Amino acid sequence: xxxxxxxxxxxxxxxxxxxxxxxxxxxxxxxxxxxxxxxxxxxxxxxxxxxxxxxxxxxxxxxxxxxxxxxxxxxxxxxxxxxxxxxxxxxxxxxxxxxxxxxxxxxxxxxxxxxxxxxxxxxxxxxxxxxxxxxxxxxxxxxxxxxxxxxxxxxxxxxxxxxxxxxxxxxxxxxxxxxxxxxxxxxxxxxxxxxxxxxxxxxxxxxxxxxxxxxxxxxxxxxxxxxxxxxxxxxxxxxxxxxxxxxxxxxxxxxxxxxxxxxxxxxxxxxxxxxxxxxxxxxxxxxxxxxxxxxxxxxxxxxxxxxxxxxxxxxxxxxxxxxxxxxxxxxxxxxxxxxxxxxxxxxxxxxxxxxxxxxxxxxxxxxxxxxxxxxxxxxxxxxxxxxxxxxxxxxxxxxxxxxxxxxxxxxxxxxxxxxxxxxxxxxxxxxxxxxxxxxxxxxxxxxxxxxxxxxxxx
Numbered sequence: 287x288x289x290x291x292x293x294x295x296x297x298x299x300x301x302x303x304x305x306x307x308x309x310x311x312x313x314x315x316x317x318x319x320x321x322x323x324x325x326x327x328x329x330x331x332x333x334x335x336x337x338x339x340x341x342x343x344x345x346x347x348x349x350x351x352x353x354x355x356x357x358x359x360x361x362x363x364x365x366x367x368x369x370x371x372x373x374x375x376x377x378x379x380x381x382x383x384x385x386x387x388x389x390x391x392x393x394x395x396x397x398x399x400x401x402x403x404x405x406x407x408x409x410x411x412x413x414x415x416x417x418x419x420x421x422x423x424x425x426x427x428x429x430x431x432x433x434x435x436x437x438x439x440x441x442x443x444x445x446x447x448x449x450x451x452x453x454x455x456x457x458x459x460x461x462x463x464x465x466x467x468x469x470x471x472x473x474x475x476x477x478x479x480x481x482x483x484x485x486x487x488x489x490x491x492x493x494x495x496x497x498x499x500x501x502x503x504x505x506x507x508x509x510x511x512x513x514x515x516x517x518x519x520x521x522x523x524x525x526x527x528x529x530x531x532x533x534x535x536x537x538x539x540x541x542x543x544x545x546x547x548x549x550x551x552x553x554x555x556x557x558x559x560x561x562x563x564x565x566x567x568x569x570x571x572x573x574x575x576x577x578x579x580x581x582x583x584x585x586x587x588x589x590x591x592x593x594x595x596x597x598x599x600x601x602x603x604x605x606x607x608x609x610x611x612x613x614x615x616x617x618x619x620x621x622x623x624x625x626x627x628x629x630x631x632x633x634x635x636x637x638x639x640x641x642x643x644x645x646x647x648x649x650x651x652x653x654x655x656x657x658x659x660x661x662x663x664x665x666x667x668x669x670x671x672x673x674x675x676x677x678x679x680x681x682x683x684x685x686x687x688x689x690x691x692x693x694x695x696x697x698x699x700x701x702x703x704x705x706x707x708x709x710x711x712x713x714x715x716x717x718x719x720x721x722x723x724x725x726x727x728x729x730x731x732x733x734x735x736x737x738x739x740x741x742x743x744x
Contacts, residue, residue, distance in 0.1 A: 343375070346382075351621055353578035355382040366395075373398070373405035377413050384416060385577060389423040396420060408657075415709070426486070429744070431479035434714060436739020438474060442467040442732060443504065443519045449727040453687045458727075464517030467732075468506075472519075474739075476500040482532075491533040494546060500524040510558040512596050520556040527551050530570070546570035550588065560593040564608075578618040585611050606636035626651040626671075640683035640692075649673040664706020673698045686728055695723045710743045 342361055349357035359382050365371055366379060380395035396417040399405050405413060422428055442448075446467045451458040476499065483493040502522040530548025534541060552564035568586025575581065587609045592601040612630040619625055628649040635642055651671035658666050675696040682691045700718035707713055715738055722731040 343378075346378070350382060350385075353576050353618065355385045355577055358382045359386075373400075373402035373413075374409050376402075377405065377409055377416075380413070381416065384420060389420045393417065393420045393424060426484045428482040428484070429479065431477065432741050432743045433475070433477045434739050434741045435475050436473075436714065436737055437471060438735055438737040439469065439471040440733055440735040441469045443470050443472070443735075444468075445722070445731050445733060447728055447730050448732055449730050452728040453690075453726060455685065456687045456689065462515065464515070470504055470506050470519055472502050472504045474500065474502045487533075489533045489535070489537050490544075491531060493529070494532040494548075495529040496527065498524065498526040507557065512557060512559060514596050514599075516557075516597055520561075521558065523555040523558070525551075525553045528568075530568075532570070532572075542574045544570075544572040546572070550586065552588075559595060561595070561598070562593065563591045564588045565591075566608075580616045582614045583612070584614075600638075600641075603637035604641060606634065606641075609633045609635075622655040624651075624653045626653070639681040640679060642680040643677050645675055645677040647673065647675040658706060664708065664712065666706060667704045669702045669704075671698075671700050671702075686726060690726060692729065693725050694729060697721050697723075704741075712741045712743070714739045714741050 342365060346358040346361040349355075349361060359379055362375065362379050365375055376395050376399040380392045380399065383389075383392035383395065396413050399413050400410065400417065422430060444467075446465055447461070448467055450460065452461050453459075477497070479497045481495045481497075485491040485493065500522070501524075504519045504521055506518040507521045528548045528550045530546045532544055532546040534543060535545055536543065547569050548567070550564070550566050550568060552562070553560075554562040566586055566588030568584060571583040571585075573581045573583075587607060589607055590605060592598055592604045594601045598604070610630060610632045612628065614628045615626070617625050626649075628647075630645075630647040632645045632647075633643075634645075649671060650673075651669055653667060653669040655665055655667040658664060673696070675694070677694040677696070679692040682688050686692075698718060698720045700716060702717075703715040705713040705715070717734075717736055719734045720732070722729060724730050
């Protein structure tokens, strides 16, 4: 049960998000205007002039723009039968097969296009890049991911309150000098990897594993000695892994439905000492209502175990279980333009009711990918995102205020720019602002971060 007054509006926001995702899915399939109207117009024109290759190409692209890649292939397959079909046409059809997940057919067409000397310039570069990706997808063992190294500056990395006075035992006092907000910068190294092992079964079963490793070294932090009331942010080390079996429970009846039961493990070190260990189980339910819309529901339950440390005197009461439900939807509303929405509900149960909470979170993002405006560089992309969280606790913490139950609202907004500058290499630039509001002054927080790094995909 949700106890915070903000939970009702959080659920309303979630309902609005899910309704929007459902509408986007319906739009992708039955939209009677826009791209569909253009496809109808080009179809009629191509019927009147069946030998007009340019019209057929236009019709195929109109179909692809609305997510109908099968229709785009059908519109062009007659042209592919011609021995002298231009390799750019072959490349375009290979891209449609790629979008449908038909990697074997896509690879055959890419090899045909690259064998033709008429394929030059950006078309040849695009074909070579796509062929590498297709061959990865066609392997029994598939490994993909990226590594990022970067520098970040934050105005308040320790997330300390900006209020001049905080509550302690119900009394307003000034926080200690080393507990006031202060800026800092850090170096970080992160690796994300996903491995898939194809079991070659009729239900598309794969053993699907993920790994995230992350190191953060703050400029102000030094050594590994732990103190009761630290004044600087911690150097951090994170390992997070999941392993599960992804399969289609009904390949014939529901070919677009996938399940992935999995186990998850997390280890977090702070200042080179163990801080938190998580272990849990979960289930991913994936559904693709259309070629340009994807939905993923995840339910998981994780046992949390905090380490006994001098700076975590309440470790035994912080231990408990975090149960989550998350729904994420991605819709490509036009080529290379994606809308992403996510709703999450979390229930944290611990050894003390004033640490127990329910939270509702909504996140939305808009991403656009486009060729580099600088000739010779790789693809670029821009993402704008925003998030809102409401969190309500079960009881008052007497160490802060015995008569006030904590309620938080968190808002964040950010912008990320990816600049491809070489094959598999990108510059990553990000800006994010977070504002945490609370009915208790101890938890009123602001932080702005600026990140610049280099990413290598593999």
